[in-house]
Amino acid sequence: MTADVTMAQAETIMQASVRKARELDLLMNIAVVDVGGHLKSFVRMDGAWLGSIDIAIKKARTARLFDMPSGDLGPMAQPGQPLYQIEVSNDGLITFPGGIPLTNGNGQVVGAVGASGSTVDNDQAVAHAGVSAFDSAAAR
């Protein structure tokens, strides 16, 4: 059982996420981070927003740093809520959807995927396609 996302897995994730982006006619930045939250793989599709490079990476990093989808932090980070302004920590977090952890068969988080380039629903769908491909490959 892998304890870290591999380069081969990251490629599988990337291909699935890019395929999903093309299906949905989106231009995406997609990042995979490893078990330590460090960048493992990154792709920017031609014409994707320049400002989404950093956001895709930060979404993936946020998802690994807290072992939950980036968007799950959002409600707790609102004004008056317990984690208000958590985004300024860790050199910048993103607390809206588009970052999803990668979990191995033992339930250990071994990395995360982040996508940015469209609405948060689309970003989440593209990240999810990558996670699903990771899960499917692991199950084989």
Next chain:
Amino acid sequence: MTADVTMAQAETIMQASVRKARELDLLMNIAVVDVGGHLKSFVRMDGAWLGSIDIAIKKARTARLFDMPSGDLGPMAQPGQPLYQIEVSNDGLITFPGGIPLTNGNGQVVGAVGASGSTVDNDQAVAHAGVSAFDSAAAR
């Protein structure tokens, strides 16, 4: 068709924005960034807020990084909205008005203008004057 804003175009933009600022009796910081979001030209009018130097530059950079007026991000970045706290990404974004992309005749964004020094409506008017001068020069 230019694929990047030129120094001559940046001067045209600056002159038009400063003229508009004087018409409206404003003291402005005005920045032009290039196709990569890098600073191309900058002017601070005498007496303009020191704190608006960075804001003018960040507005222009925000407009190029997302290929839309900086203020268009504002509603989506409010508490409870999908892009809440996006401002912590990219070493700091500004999501209120005053940054506007520069688009060439092919519909490509080739840079952006940012203005800061007064109300956001005034800032936007000054940035808009620069963009209009860019468009007029391109049309000639």
Next chain:
Amino acid sequence: MTADVTMAQAETIMQASVRKARELDLLMNIAVVDVGGHLKSFVRMDGAWLGSIDIAIKKARTARLFDMPSGDLGPMAQPGQPLYQIEVSNDGLITFPGGIPLTNGNGQVVGAVGASGSTVDNDQAVAHAGVSAFDSAAAR
């Protein structure tokens, strides 16, 4: 003639650089930046140094920011030489080998490759393999 490195070109570069790394039995981090110095593509081979993620990216960025191999800055950046401590600018430059510009058929720099994970000679060889593949693809 492309004025910016494309995703397809970045993939060609990555494949060639990873192939070269495997030939030389190296574990590498490899980055491609675009015409604006922004991250276009990144891969970390399994087991490559974590500390080389940032170095690979900074090498590529340095090569684009000054339109020369990162190592060409090294001699000028030594103690007593004209560009001593230039590395503190631009949020961090790397002035040793491993970053090489990508130049199109018009002689325009459209991006750069950076590699880090071994000796600077090996890093340079891996980056060079990526640049050669870019040049070969462009020539076809």
Next chain:
Amino acid sequence: MTADVTMAQAETIMQASVRKARELDLLMNIAVVDVGGHLKSFVRMDGAWLGSIDIAIKKARTARLFDMPSGDLGPMAQPGQPLYQIEVSNDGLITFPGGIPLTNGNGQVVGAVGASGSTVDNDQAVAHAGVSAFDSAAAR
């Protein structure tokens, strides 16, 4: 007697520095900072190094922060010398030539000019042309 560089003076400086750059067939980034070390005016000539944007600004800022040409700090910042590694302070200093203070008729430093884009001798010549134009205008 001005206690701060004005926008009109900054324009005079910019024009003289750009003229000198063209005489010497150079592509330059040129920055003027005010009495507080804050950006007053900036121009990047078409094709000038992207990496020199930050260096031009840091040279000007360094010259004002210490009221001396940036290059005067260089010998003191060498290994074994009293100011070794001073460059890491102030969010980054540049201690090689190309930044020169602007001094009014009372001997007060009211700002500085920074140029970057070629050898340090050429950078210094371009900055010097700007300072000379400032001095000449003040003498009239």
